[in-house]
Amino acid sequence: MSVDPSAPYRALSLWLDQFEGDLAPQNPIRKDTSADVTIIGGGFTGLWTAWYLTERNPDLRVVVLEKDICGFGASGRNGGWCVGELVAGVDTFAKDSSHADAMRLARSVFDAVDEVGRVTRAEGIDCGYEKGGTVYLARNAPQEKRQRELIEAERAHGFTEDEIRLLTADEAKARVNATDVRSGIHFAATAALDPARLVRGLADACRSRGVEIHEQSPVIAVEPGRVVTSRSTVRSPVIVRGTEGYTRNLPGHRRSMVPLYSLMIATEPLDDSVFDEIGLDGRPTFADGRYAVIYGQRTADNRIAFGGRGVPYVFGSRITPKVERHVPTHDLVERTLVELFPALADARITHRWGGVLGAPRNFAPSVNFNRATGLADAGGYVGEGVAPSNLAGRTLADLIVGEDSERTTLPWVNRPSRKWEPEPLRFLGVWGTRRVMFAADQKEYATDEESKAGLLASRLL
Secondary structure, three states, X not given: OOXXXXXXXXXXXXXXXXXXXXXXXXOOOOOOEEOOEEEEOOOHHHHHHHHHHHHHOOOOOXXXXXXXXXXXOHHHOOOOEEEOOOOOOHHHHHHOOOHHHHHHHHHHHHHHHHHHHHHHHHXXXXXXXXXXXXXXXXXXXXXXXXXXXXXXXXXXXXXXXXXXXXXXXXXXXXXXXXXXXXXXXXXOOEEEOOHHHHHHHHHHHHHHOOOEEEOOOOEEEEEOOXXXXXXXXXXXXXXXXXXXXXXXXXXXXXXXXXXXEEEEEEEOOOOHHHHHHHEOOOOOEEEEOOOOOEEEEEOOOOOEEEEEOOOOOOHHHOOOHHHHOOHHHHHHHHHXXXXXXXXXXXXXXXXXXXXXXXXXXXXXXXXXXXXXOOEEEEEOOOOOOOOHHHHHHHHHHHHHHOOOOOHHHOOOEOOOOOOOOOOOHHHHHHHHHHHHHHHHHHHHHHHOOOOHHHHHHHHHO
């Protein structure tokens, strides 16, 4: 009996399971070759870079090397939030540049949400893209207070009501009818989508433009001018690393990026009567103001895909499938979903999955290119990479071809982070912060009083 080569990949997420195309690995590299640009990683960062390089210069020979299949990592497993946010805000980037430049970066990420929609339409990628914004709910007094303070800070920065605004309890519940809603924030620059269809469609679009994509081609060494795989060597004057949480697998990068776990569930397709009760018209993505992040969306086929963070990290930055199927965390995520929407108590959970995201030590994404060595990289999105990776790909393409643009002067360009601490300090820091945040949430929900420890842990991150 033959084994379906797509089967192991379909088990990785709802999105890959529902993908209608073939997931069997294609074109593993088997011989030495050369390229103008070699890209390590077949996720959003690598593929957007490849796509925009073909826009800038169609004559470039671009090679993508992917360890498994395109979309194997976070690009095929995330929550499907194409959100115009960076985990580090305006104040962080303004410290090393200016407030005006930091605002330019913020609004460039807003624009990336629309650019993703434009490219999907141009390339005929059916990924269920729908720009409904995000509704962040406040469900206790401390969360409500933090929302008011956030909106005041955003107004001081110069963000408009059309970009981000405070919602009354009634306005928030009209969009997302969860329990105990006290207020909300509507953030306009978000689209819900199916990330696997986007990343797989983007890979096909790159191939049609002449990009050589080699799946099942793990990289074992990188140095200026040369990438070594398990079977071959690719010589290239420019080498781009887009490996995000899997960066720890490359020699010399064990402490460059910490892989943090996030786990998700998905319900069966739900009747319209359920959405009459819980809302989500226009498919806004949704979350609340707790410190331990949760996130959800209404999918194009009327499921709820919902996630959160339980076991955040494994000692030594190890990546193991065991944590991706962590029953206690998945049970907690399911209980949280039903707590938000009691109408889902009897909904069948059809999929449980997880994966890793990449966190740099400064929790600020960056785009880096050293013209002298030809080495480039982008990432560190900390779970918010669907839209920023598009901007990163455009920026890398500009830098590589030597095109001066507003993107190449954004303050996340050539802003490297220091390495994470060695073990056991890394483990103790990540787990200690996680415990404080969970304890802070428990206190705030139980007492309706603000947790100073939670505020401190959030600021430390």
